[in-house]
Amino acid sequence: MKKNDRPARLRALAHEVVETYEQIGGINKIGDKTLPSQPAIVEVLQKLLTVVFPGYYGKQVPARANLEVLVASRVDDIFLQLSDIVDKTLHFCHNEPCQCSVLWVPEENGTRQGDFTRVAEQIAMDYLERLPEIRQILKTDVQAAYEGDPAAVSQDEVILCYPGTFAIAVYRLAHPLHRLGVPLVPRIMTEWAHHRTGVDIHPGARIGPYFFIDHGTGVVIGETTEIGERVKLYQGVTLGALSFPRNPDGTLVKGGKRHPTLEDEVTIYANATILGGETVIGRGAVIGGGAWVTSSVPAGARVLMQAVTAT
Amino acid sequence: MKKNDRPARLRALAHEVVETYEQIGGINKIGDKTLPSQPAIVEVLQKLLTVVFPGYYGKQVPARANLEVLVASRVDDIFLQLSDIVDKTLHFCHNEPCQCSVLWVPEENGTRQGDFTRVAEQIAMDYLERLPEIRQILKTDVQAAYEGDPAAVSQDEVILCYPGTFAIAVYRLAHPLHRLGVPLVPRIMTEWAHHRTGVDIHPGARIGPYFFIDHGTGVVIGETTEIGERVKLYQGVTLGALSFPRNPDGTLVKGGKRHPTLEDEVTIYANATILGGETVIGRGAVIGGGAWVTSSVPAGARVLMQAVTAT
């Protein structure tokens, strides 16, 4: 082929690329069945934020607004969009050889797998009915930030400027969806918050009220983490896995408790790393910045990295 | 309630959510008085960037442009938007039981609190007149990055691609607004830069010229930090508080010097943590990566974490 034969080279290239679509599986998504788009999921999430933090997210809520009509309309709108998203996701996962399909089948109800639309609507309705409860817990998280940071001048500042609180709010909204067995969607929600804040909370984690993450960049909270009440984390804290058991065929065992447990009133300073599913940080313990913890710590203990000194 | 009575359930839910608006205070913002929106503040910030880095941010500035007219028009436009934003913020904070209202009242001038619009215009004007000085110092920050990183091939690359320099530029623009006592607005500016770069600089910090942050993700610089000239930080460095004194009623004491002081020509490598309001890192000291420093370090010292070795 002559070097400067551009049309021919581009044509050949297109042909070659399409061949890789046929030969290399798993990274192509060609066909009429699709996942709900990330923007659609983020749109629902943003509408949920306008319901739980009215007036801070979305448009101003003037005093003259008829709140009950406003909320009813938002909730109805979210119901329609969310049940569509869940419906599409269930359809998508069912026919693929992926593991997520097992998550959502509520076998105890004897639901037939094909009846996705009805299941999706039921999930969306059950989910939405948790919103009042989510608001209760969000209130405690905002208070925890306001009370826990001397630099915070108002609760407004916390809601508008604290990335840790934002990431927690998204987690609070994504977690019940995860518990209802919806695949992918809650993960896309928390990953969007990760992108915006640098705080990566897996929607599967279980976290008590009055939770505060300051600054936040680099925080990682793994899928099977359990966190009590009034816990406080600083930037760069990892709550991670220590090792991954393997199946006889060498593949990793999916599932299982792999991430630590933090009891009430634990504080963990910047860049500390706590690893392991059996690691329990006892009530009121304080873990110093940069610490590396792979085994349990008793209640009330103070684990501090030795401060370095000048040479 | 029958499970499939969707309209009734959604109506009941809306009712219940609205009840939480009445019962749970502090996380609702319903009414006709509003804070300036985050997009409005970011818009002003972006216009300020087009003034201090002409041609890099905003539209191309062609050689034929009449620079004085262009700048005059931008500055006038910024003046109008910024004084509106400050005006709204002062109004907002005045009537709320929040702590920020004390910040902006220049009592020594005998200003009456109600005269917000005039105060706002005066603040906006005073602020804008610092722009030439801000440009002087920004020039030193760009030079510090170009000279301090062997991978930097041009000052263009620094301005266009270095997130640390971007976060510093936003801090340089937000800091004078903070000093003029404007609540919330400078914080929203630096938090926007935090979101974009992972570098969290509180607008209250005081930082000298020739400041360089390389890579930047995870850097945290607290409100009362003081930094001299020609200081260099790497990613993940925390300049934070060590402990929070409490009031007799158990609430945190707001204010007070809580974050460290870095003298001229200090270098701090990746993921080091320096804590405490009385901690002073002396001129020319070098703090190694991952170090944990909670007390002062003399000038010229090298504080290195012991490198681990293989087991």
Place this chain on the structure above:
Amino acid sequence: MKKNDRPARLRALAHEVVETYEQIGGINKIGDKTLPSQPAIVEVLQKLLTVVFPGYYGKQVPARANLEVLVASRVDDIFLQLSDIVDKTLHFCHNEPCQCSVLWVPEENGTRQGDFTRVAEQIAMDYLERLPEIRQILKTDVQAAYEGDPAAVSQDEVILCYPGTFAIAVYRLAHPLHRLGVPLVPRIMTEWAHHRTGVDIHPGARIGPYFFIDHGTGVVIGETTEIGERVKLYQGVTLGALSFPRNPDGTLVKGGKRHPTLEDEVTIYANATILGGETVIGRGAVIGGGAWVTSSVPAGARVLMQAVTAT
């Protein structure tokens, strides 16, 4: 000047700012020759992502689509935009006293420097012809994430939700452009991924297949890093420089191997820092979280930071 003479003060300010444009060089970009805009570069990058991950990025690809026409059209479109971007960049760098101009001149072909457009088209074509190969390696990166994380439920989730894999994909697309000697453009690409994910990979690094970065926030991979196959990094890992040799005039030596080498199957846990151009982490070695490594580690070694214990 009277305090309330606003128009006069703003006029004076504009004049003063324009004076700083004349006095302070290097941070103004005024004139008719311009760099390609960051949005234009990101647009090309996003089109490249739709080619290598069809259906995940960009619009749905329905089963009825004529794949070869679709890809040919996308590739043709990218060719036109990319060759324009490269052309502008070469023009820009040629006349400025910057160091990047030396990078792109393929002296072995005896190309005259002025012949930018032809060179740009040749570079764009050569680059695009690497796309099939890039897809081959991307497939291995997706597999590495799916197989390496017990929380991953499907390859879809990896492509849609894993920021580390996203940052690697952008690096895979930027690196060949860097090797072809295009200044600035690949750096703007990876910096965009840094902004979105907190993962900062310099386009000059050399990285083998099956590469996995989990969570990712705070990872830094320097320009002269070399990484083998099946390497796995966690959040906050730095692969950086140890010290910077200086020229006789005190300026830093640009270029030279300054960052470490990781052999095949190395694993590095969260927040570890590996520094130095002569530091080699041997095949299969495991570096523990928070470790600080400045010298080579033998194959198979396990370097662990001593876990702290309660006091």
Place this chain on the structure above:
Amino acid sequence: MKKNDRPARLRALAHEVVETYEQIGGINKIGDKTLPSQPAIVEVLQKLLTVVFPGYYGKQVPARANLEVLVASRVDDIFLQLSDIVDKTLHFCHNEPCQCSVLWVPEENGTRQGDFTRVAEQIAMDYLERLPEIRQILKTDVQAAYEGDPAAVSQDEVILCYPGTFAIAVYRLAHPLHRLGVPLVPRIMTEWAHHRTGVDIHPGARIGPYFFIDHGTGVVIGETTEIGERVKLYQGVTLGALSFPRNPDGTLVKGGKRHPTLEDEVTIYANATILGGETVIGRGAVIGGGAWVTSSVPAGARVLMQAVTAT
């Protein structure tokens, strides 16, 4: 002045233009009190169209939607926007030496002029309560088009494709606002429809049900026109004024019946012109295309222009 002294010439020009702002009144609108913007008014109009033609305008209305919540929310939203628009308009007209201020003062209620906000809300509420009635009459207009045009294949086609019916619908929505004495706003609404369809119906005209305008371009229906039931107009028909009486000072008398009256079941063919406030076209009369009518026509008459023949 030297020809090529561009900055000076542009500066001088700006100065001269600003001088004309001071010297030439009536075509400048500089100041803090403003009229509601045309886009804001069109937005309300489009929301009204989604209420009266659900599913044709605005988003799809899925079968699962909770209609009562949907409509309540739309109506509440329109109420807030419309009362703001009316409020601004009343404020604006009150302080200007314009004639519209007399229109809106419902003197019989003894309303004080200053109480604009309350009046605006009352007007908006009274207006909205006419929506069910407006829908009743719109239904007759759609039927008239479907039954009156052999080319119409469905009522869907009428609503989606008939510009005459669109212009009538906008008139139906603007007219009650005009009757409630709101200045400017209804006129901006019908002028928007004029722009889109070429059909210019003044919001002051009084028009009975089953009204059909076919094709429509060029139709003009003046402010004081009265039209009965089942009237049909073709493109280019003018219902205009014949002459304008003047005040003693030579200015035109504003107000007074100047446009014709059409009784029930009148048909007027293309490009006919009917002029004069005392001109009455009697029940069932047919006016031929291109006719010029300046005096009354008895019921049942057929007024035809003599068809020309070949020479």
Place this chain on the structure above:
Amino acid sequence: MKKNDRPARLRALAHEVVETYEQIGGINKIGDKTLPSQPAIVEVLQKLLTVVFPGYYGKQVPARANLEVLVASRVDDIFLQLSDIVDKTLHFCHNEPCQCSVLWVPEENGTRQGDFTRVAEQIAMDYLERLPEIRQILKTDVQAAYEGDPAAVSQDEVILCYPGTFAIAVYRLAHPLHRLGVPLVPRIMTEWAHHRTGVDIHPGARIGPYFFIDHGTGVVIGETTEIGERVKLYQGVTLGALSFPRNPDGTLVKGGKRHPTLEDEVTIYANATILGGETVIGRGAVIGGGAWVTSSVPAGARVLMQAVTAT
């Protein structure tokens, strides 16, 4: 009801409006089956314009573009969108008691009505294969304008500035779709052109090559009009129906030739009206401005309205 009980009044209003949705049929479109949206149809039309007038509509076509790839991609894209639009339209019309469903069933092929998707794809393909032919005839229309108007300075001006030529082009693209029996879609296309230009050409009309409409506002060309070659119309010309025969039940007879026939080289000046399905304007005849013609005119005749003179 108390006057100022706003929430109650708005709630009652919403209830009342929803009742009209149930009571007043034919102007509501509530449910999951929907017509293709007008924007989607206009988007396809605009893509068709980029194919038939490359470089004038849509993006610039640079000399380096690979035309065959570009066109193949556009055509493929149009095929997918158009067949979806036709598919939706056929589904929609089938289940509604509307008359359009009879149009598209190609009974001679024995197609089952349910097989919409396949029929839609066949129609889209057949339609697209007429594009080369459409371009041939469009070329003659552009030439007719350039040669027929002394004010036209170039063919570029004709394509870019002549609304008559624009309306003809849209008709040329809509007509074959109408002939293939697609309901509503071609009508929405020509109505969009009507909205933009004031020229209302029904897609059912049959029009020969070298057709020119100057200025155009107010032109109406009815569904069953037939026009020969090299015909020229000015603004405001109506080619309409004279009377509408009725069925025994009083409804209009739909269908039937109702509009005139114009033989080759006819010219009709501004605002003339030609009516009736049996009216034939013979070859080369000239109809003067404002004329009213309801019977045939022989070839070569000149029909002029008598010019009025001063009184």
Place this chain on the structure above:
Amino acid sequence: MKKNDRPARLRALAHEVVETYEQIGGINKIGDKTLPSQPAIVEVLQKLLTVVFPGYYGKQVPARANLEVLVASRVDDIFLQLSDIVDKTLHFCHNEPCQCSVLWVPEENGTRQGDFTRVAEQIAMDYLERLPEIRQILKTDVQAAYEGDPAAVSQDEVILCYPGTFAIAVYRLAHPLHRLGVPLVPRIMTEWAHHRTGVDIHPGARIGPYFFIDHGTGVVIGETTEIGERVKLYQGVTLGALSFPRNPDGTLVKGGKRHPTLEDEVTIYANATILGGETVIGRGAVIGGGAWVTSSVPAGARVLMQAVTAT
């Protein structure tokens, strides 16, 4: 070809369409030299409207705005955009075998044709310096509408709602550009106004102050029309050509006075048609609606169409 071989048919179609690009000239615009886009021209026009009607078009102009800076910036911006547009247009027309190239060469200045950029800047500057004068005349047009229409309640309503006045304003801005010899651009401006209002004024017409067009749809004012002061037109009025002299080769003679002359204070009612370059309507004459005038009318005459009467 098999009927269902879609990819092959689409490929063949693309090939065939591209062949027509080669065979059918004059309706393709492929290559790197391009006309300025219609949106770019409309953008400049809209900026011009914000200068001549400050506060009505574009953003609100608050009382605190620094008018001279605001106008200077707008004018500078317009200068840059307009001189680019003119430059591109001159380049474009120069190398094409089109007639417009002769228009712009100011031979009396001895300008070399190649020096487009300088000529374009000179034209843009000369044009802008006419803005104060354009504002003077626009003021008279607004007054003419307010004084001439009994339905007009304020000058605000005239500027915001009168399409005739809008079309006149665009003509006022386009005409000086036409006189300076710029091809195509002024035509695109007035055609945009035609699209929005149905009023088609050729930029070449010469029109005196105090000009009013009421309603406006269907008005056509030809290229060589001359109109005095205080003239008033109603909708559907044509000021057109009577016949087109031909060159010996049968092509139309381009140029020459072909449209009528209206002296001061002429009024022409709806749908009247005045034709011919030698037709002069004398001072103060009144032409009745629907009249057809092809020869001169003396000053003060009243030309009325005989009103039809019932049969």
